[in-house]
Amino acid sequence: MTSPTCIALPKIRFERGFLAGRAQLVRDVVIPFQWEALNDRVPGAERSGTVNNFQIAAGEKEGKFHGYWFQDSDLAKWIEAASFGLATHPDAALDAELDGIIATIGKAQQPDGYLDTYIQLKEPHMKWANLFEYHELYIAGHFIEAGVAHFEATGKRTLLAIVCKLADMIERTFGLGAEQIPGYCGHEEVELALVKLARATGEKRYAQLAAYFINQRGVAPLYYEAELKRLKFEKLPVYFHADGWDYLQGSRPVRDLVDPVGHSVRMMYLATAMADLALALPDESLRKSCETLWDNLTRYHLYITGGIGSEWMGEKFAERYDLPNDRAYAESCAGIGLVFWARRMLDLSLRGAYADVMERALYNNVLAGMALDGKTFFYVNPLEMRPAEAKRRYDQHYIKTQRVPWFGCACCPPNIARTLTSLGYHTHSVLPDGLAVHLYADCRLEATMGGKKTNFALHTDYPWDGAVKLEVSPAQPVTFTLRLRLPGWCTAPTAKLNGTAVDFAAKVCDGYLYLAREWRAGDVVTLDFPMTIQRIRAHPAVHHDAGCVALQRGPMVFCVEQADNGAQLGQLRLPKNAPLTARFEAGFLGGALVIEGPGQRVQAPSDELYSTTEPTVTPATIKAVPYCLWNNRGEGEMRVWIRES
Known part of the structure; x- marks a missing residue:
């Protein structure tokens, strides 16, 4: 389970309503669709190669590795999502499909427990040799999570045995012993997974291994510095940019972190593991560090949609208050990581503020990552979209103007799937x-x-x-x-x-x-809980939102789209005293509430680029839709923050 206070998934049923509909969509459409994508059977989608890689490593076919060095994790997350689905809705065909791929994974695993098809098929000489860049422990973590989920859903130990063998190999390999590697993974994930494994098996040594990875991270002399010299790298990869080892939270001990730094998903998985261990060990210093990081993340680095990580180069956190809208990264996986961390923080201290952020991230950032048909996805979640500029500008090249069926780097789609099939872990706590x-x-x-x-x-x-x-x-x-x-x-x-x-x-x-x-x-x-339409204003230091308001009703943040308001959304103005009304449209976007009210549209007095003449202002009706539902009617402009007049 996600935490010791979670309700077992078979004990909770979501049968109607908004979240139930999303969970059913994942079970009925997303999981089968993603299985086809992982098997390279979706026309027009980027090739995954993931299942094929395991079949080659297992000796079931011949071929070459395809994809990134972290490609294996896409399959692990899909297995976890499918297992969560089985826990609440038994499906014999899906169960058999899982049995088949787990058998392939078992054959691909090396005798000593090692499992990473990129290294096994492409660079066997690099086993555990490039921890800061390669994702061997990250992949191991996702398979451990999948193994625990599959065991808890089915009672079968097939995948659990594989991941225990892998974890045992990691335990022998890493540590401060004379023959061990005193390192830790560049992308955190194995730490939180090991805590889950300890809970599922009763083996406390797995939690102690997680504690080693957390406690050793960033301790001088830095392991990564020695690794860099051994690999003869002249400089760090470009995506580290100005952060150095902070990019992967490795420049100092984790308890010395004050603000979230570096790659946003890594930071969230690290914080989640820190909260896990603060509870499991227990460790009061980790608890205090989590509280400090949480307070500063929510005070300085959180988008109104619950998105985090505003800088595209390195998918990472920027300076305090630097929250651009059209260049926002706000990766779906980072929002999911924030949901995970918030749920763990609720175990440390039952504070409504943690659940508020969990709700904000889930209902807005995370759900925006998947289309209503369950077959296309966003990786990046900007708060403003102008398609022509996004397609042209290099500093927006990572932004998709429409959701796509799959990605070469497809971490987000199966992450969304496993989150929505495990909703019951996040909604309640048994105390x-x-x-x-x-x-x-x-x-x-x-x-x-x-x-x-x-x-x-x-x-x-x-x-x-x-x-x-x-x-x-x-x-x-x-x-x-x-x-x-x-x-x-x-x-x-x-x-x-x-x-x-x-x-x-x-x-x-x-x-x-x-x-x-x-x-x-x-x-x-x-x-x-009376739901009024609220006008939200950003802190004045967030200069990107100066003079603008965002509309929120209940947990939902709203946006304006070109489909309802025409092009050039930046020309819209919402008067301060304009009355706004909310109404539910049963046939609109699968059934959704919309906000409407009188606004204004500013128009240029002439074709001159600059002028001393006041622009003309004409009446306009403004219609806003939930942000999580945007881009379900084709390509077009979108804007969360509306200029106020």
């Missing part, structure tokens, strides 16, 4: 004395409260409507505490218990409503 609800989605779940089986049914049309009804049905009367998140965006939440209003005065702590009592079958809690 020693009760249940915490972090994200509101229509679902049914079963958990043990005070030693007694207890069923919960949560009914809601969230995120379109803030009304929530929670039915509690214990097998017998039982005392426990129900903790219900009060979303940070809501200014006037209310609650009732069996029809009686709840006084929040003594029952709210750090953004959660605490209801401690003896619960009986038939008890009902109703919550109301």
Whole structure:
């Protein structure tokens, strides 16, 4: 499981509603589609080569390795997503497909446990020799996660045995012993995976191995410096740019990090592992470091959509407040990493602020990465799009003006799939004395409260409507505490218990409503989170957003698109006193809420590039749609931040 407080996936069912629809899309469409992509059977998509590489390494066919040195991880993430799908919705055909590819992986694994088709097929002399650049431990981490997910979903130990053999090999290879390598991976991932493996197997040594990787990282003398000399590199790769070893969080011990630095996905996986170990060991110094990093990330480096990592060169964090919109990187994988980290932080301290960010990233940045048909994807998630410029400018060459079926570097699509098939890990926590609800989605779940089986049914049309009804049905009367998140965006939440209003005065702590009592079958809690249209303004230091507002309703951030508002969206103005209305359109973008209101369009007084003449202003109707649904009607301009007049 993601954390020890997670509900086992078979115990929670999402059967209707917004998130349930996305999860079903992944099961029914995305997982089969991505399997075809991994097998190079999607016409018009970039070649993956991933399954083919394993078949070659297994001796099942002849050929040459295709792709990047991290290509194997795409398959691992797909296996994890498919396993999560099996956990909630058994599928004999998918189960058999997994058995087949796992058998191939087993044959590809070397006798000592090593597994990396790039090294095995292309550069066998480089085994563990280029840790800062190659992704051997990163790939191992993703396969370990897949092995744990497959075991927990099916009870089969086939893949679990493979990854335990791999982890044992890593344990023998890395450490401070005389015959060991005192290194660590350039792309963090194995650390959080080893904590999962320790939890699944009961082998604490795997968590200790994760702690070694965390504690050794950035310790002087730097392992990477010695490796660089041994490889005879004259300088670091160009994507390190001005960061040096900070690019991979390796210039100093992790407890000395204050701001998130370097490659954003690596930073998130590192922070997730730090939070895991802070809880598992426990380690108070790691907890404090996580809190410092979290506070500075959310204060200085977070897009309103929950995206992170604003610099394209190296896919990394930039300076504080440097959050450009049309050049935003905001990689889908980074947003997913933020969701993972936020969920772990909730285990360290039940603070609504962590769940607020988890919700913001999930509903906006992560969901924007996948089209409504489940067959095309974004890797990069800008907050402003002008297609002609994006296609022409080199500093936007990485931005796709429309989602595509697959990528040569396809880390994001299967990452989105595994996130949406494991929603139950993120929505709730089972605590020693009760249940915490972090994200509101229509679902049914079963958990043990005070030693007694207890069923919960949560009914809601969230995120379109803030009304929530929670039915509690214990097998017998039982005392426990129900903790219900009060979303940070809501200014006037209310609650009732069996029809009686709840006084929040003594029952709210750090953004959660605490209801401690003896619960009986038939008890009902109703919550109301009024969803008003909010105009959000950025800190003045974010100069990219000066004079602009973003529209938000509930957890959803909205944007304007060319399809509704015409071209040249930068010419739109939203008057400060303009009344805005929200309405739900059942047949629009799969059923979505839109925001409309009177605006203005600024037009040039002449063809002159510069003029002393005031521009003309004409009335215009502004229509905004949820950011996560943009670009589902063809190529066109898009803008989150609207100029205010």
